Amino acid sequence: xxxxxxxxxxxxxxxxxxxxxxVLTAALVVIAGAILYLGAHPRAHVxxxxxxxxxxQLKSVTGVIGEAFTGNARGIIQLGLLLxxxxxxxxxxxxxxxxxxEEDKMYIVFTLIVLGVLLYSLxxxxxxx
Amino acid sequence: xxxxxxxxxVWAGSLLAGFxxxxxxxxxxxxxxxxxxxxxxxxLRYAIGASLVSVIATSSGAAAxxxxxxxxxxxxxxxxxxxxxxxxxxxxxxxxxxxxxxIAIIFGIVLLYSAFVSRRPRQRSAVEKPPDPLATxxxxxxxxxxAGGIRHYNVYHVPAGxxxxxxxxxxxxxxxxxxxxxxxxxxxxxxxxxxxVSTTTxxxxxxxxxxxxxxxxxxxxYIDPSLAMPVMIGVLIGSLMGTRILVKTHTTHLRLVxxxxxxxxxxxxxxxxxxxxx
Numbered sequence: 001x002x003x004x005x006x007x008x009x010x011x012x013x014x015x016x017x018x019x020x021x022x023v024l025t026a027a028l029v030v031i032a033g034a035i036l037y038l039g040a041h042p043r044a045h046v047x048x049x050x051x052x053x054x055x056x057q058l059k060s061v062t063g064v065i066g067e068a069f070t071g072n073a074r075g076i077i078q079l080g081l082l083l084x085x086x087x088x089x090x091x092x093x094x095x096x097x098x099x100x101x102e103e104d105k106m107y108i109v110f111t112l113i114v115l116g117v118l119l120y121s122l123x124x125x126x127x128x129x
Numbered sequence: 130x131x132x133x134x135x136x137x138x139v140w141a142g143s144l145l146a147g148f149x150x151x152x153x154x155x156x157x158x159x160x161x162x163x164x165x166x167x168x169x170x171x172x173l174r175y176a177i178g179a180s181l182v183s184v185i186a187t188s189s190g191a192a193a194x195x196x197x198x199x200x201x202x203x204x205x206x207x208x209x210x211x212x213x214x215x216x217x218x219x220x221x222x223x224x225x226x227x228x229x230x231x232i233a234i235i236f237g238i239v240l241l242y243s244a245f246v247s248r249r250p251r252q253r254s255a256v257e258k259p260p261d262p263l264a265t266x267x268x269x270x271x272x273x274x275x276a277g278g279i280r281h282y283n284v285y286h287v288p289a290g291x292x293x294x295x296x297x298x299x300x301x302x303x304x305x306x307x308x309x310x311x312x313x314x315x316x317x318x319x320x321x322x323x324x325x326v327s328t329t330t331x332x333x334x335x336x337x338x339x340x341x342x343x344x345x346x347x348x349x350x351y352i353d354p355s356l357a358m359p360v361m362i363g364v365l366i367g368s369l370m371g372t373r374i375l376v377k378t379h380t381t382h383l384r385l386v387x388x389x390x391x392x393x394x395x396x397x398x399x400x401x402x403x404x405x406x407x
Contacts, residue, residue, distance in 0.1 A: 015196055059348050107207060
């Protein structure tokens with residue numbers, strides 16, 4: 001019982017650092033993209049009154065990564081947002097490992113279900129409309 | 130408005146929303162969508178997308194602080210996330226199917242409800258009941274550090290809590306909000322989990338719930354980088370400031386004022402939605 005409590009505590013500290021690091025990295029990437037974006041065309045007219053959806057390359061994980069590495073400002077911001085979305089997913093993936101170390105089979109299954117839903121949303125949902 | 134003006138004003142508005150949300154404990158996400166749609170004339174889908182992204186940022190940022198205090202229960206969180214993430218998938222799916230005006234009306238109702246929930250006094254039964262067999266089987270009962278040492282607690286009404294969490298997930302995916310108020314109701318009221326454990330565990334779950342609909346939002350093109358950027362940075366900085374100041378101030382009056390603002394925004398969303406303004 002004592003050993004379990006100690007592992008739980010260590011896991012919690014690691015999770016806290018993971019979350020903090022993820023949000024910080026995401027925010028820095030978004031800010032870098034923002035500086036490029038605002039510097040490029042500060043006086044352009046902008047309106048979000050009507051919904052046009054986004055260009056294809058900003059709507060998928062692979063598209064966003066490709067766009068960001070060509071140096072496109074909006075692509076870099078979108079990559080930062082993607083890192084942000086990935087942060088809680090990484091937290092869940094980490095929990096799978098933590099429950100595996102504790103040999104808690106029931107919670108390994110629960111956590112894998114949650115992870116499956118998250119990965120489906122990010123990678124598999126583009127086929128449904 | 131040009132890009133620079135628009136970005137700055139949205140950033141400032143989001144900062145204020147995040148600040149007041151954290152300070153009053155009512156959450157900043159819930160006022161973002163009305164702020165963007167009513168004052169900045171942003172299309173509802175773009176507003177929901179930007180709001181959801183900021184919810185992930187604040188939840189993860191705050192959870193990092195809470196987790197170390199030892200209040201949040203990772204097993205309760207993970208078990209209930211099965212309900213919230215599946216609900217969020219369904220909610221995000223419904224966002225594309227329902228007309229924007231219907232979503233706006235639902236949004237208004239949720240705003241009124243969250244203002245109402247925050248004003249209601251909490252009741253806590255002091256009677257010690259025997260542990261619930263299902264909760265014991267799922268290893269949900271836990272403990273947390275209290276003034277007088279480690280305090281143990283039991284969890285009850287697991288199916289009811291699971292149901293409330295599914296609803297919270299659906300609303301989160303449908304409206305791009307954290308639905309923290311409903312999550313706390315599910316844990317605190319239905320499952321009889323101590324309030325401090327409920328709020329911190331809820332915060333822990335919000336980011337994961339939001340991530341479940343974020344992928345679908347992304348593939349539908351609801352997440353516009355140029356709009357989500359000032360919203361995310363503004364809310365993140367605002368809520369971090371709010372959490373810092375929270376410890377030092379009494380927020381009763383501010384809560385009342387902010388609840389009033391939420392009620393007004395809720396009514397405006399409902400009226401505008403009923404008139405077909407979205």
